Amino acid sequence: MTLLFADGWFGPEPGDWQSVWLDRYPGSKRFVQDDWDSPVREDWVARLDEAIAEAADPPVLVAHSLGCLTVLHWLAAGGDRPVRGALFVTPPDVEENPEPALAGFAPIPRLRLPFPAVVAASANDRWMTPARARYFAGVWGAGFADIGLVGHLTGAHGPWPEGEKLVAPLLREDGSGIEKRKAPELT
Structure with a gap:
């Protein structure tokens, strides 16, 4: 089974949890964006599409931060290559927290x-509140996991073994163990 890592703005950090997982799961891959610092939605979506096309089997996408929005925009643009599942880790709310460099992702x-x-959301992530993350999980029909006080879950958090428990059901042949959500009202 392939894990395909979609990193966020500024790209991977040395020793981050994605790098640890990349070593731990044989056949996994991290694809590279042409420009990590000045993201262009269409370019990021194109790199994701290429990486999915190159996967030997339908991958499980492990997306962090802006990588989450890249996956969503890939789907919105008609991305239809087979994907087994996805773990969206601390997606950014580019609507409520506008950042000029990320405007193209809104x-x-x-x-x-x-x-x-x-959707794995942190209780103290400056980029998205837990309420908004729960709302989006419902809209997307995804399960929701409160991962505690871990901020934006950057490389400083190391291996993140709790996250491996979230990706495990996605690696199952039938994807069982993921509870889909109805979209709650956002207050």
Whole structure:
């Protein structure tokens, strides 16, 4: 089974949890963006599409931060390559927390995911509140996991073994163990 890592703005950090997982899961891959610092949605989506096309089997996408929105925009643009599932880790709310460099990733797509997924949200992430993360999980039909007080879950957090428990059901042949959500009202 392939884990395909979609990193966020500024790219991977040395020793981050994605790098640890990359070593731990044989056949996994991290694809590289042409420009990590000045993201262009269409370019990022194109790199994701290429990486999925190159995967030997339908991958489980492990997306962090802006990588989450890249996956969503790929789907919104008609991305239809087979994907087994996705773990969305601390997606950024580019609508409520506008950042000029990320303006091309707004608005956040509101669509139903065609594969099982989990949204992992931090209780103290400056980029998205837990309420908004729970709302988007519902809109996308994804499970929701409160991962505690871990900020934006950057490389400083090391291996993140708790996250491996979230990706495990996605690696199952049938994707079982993921509870899909109805979209709650956002207050």
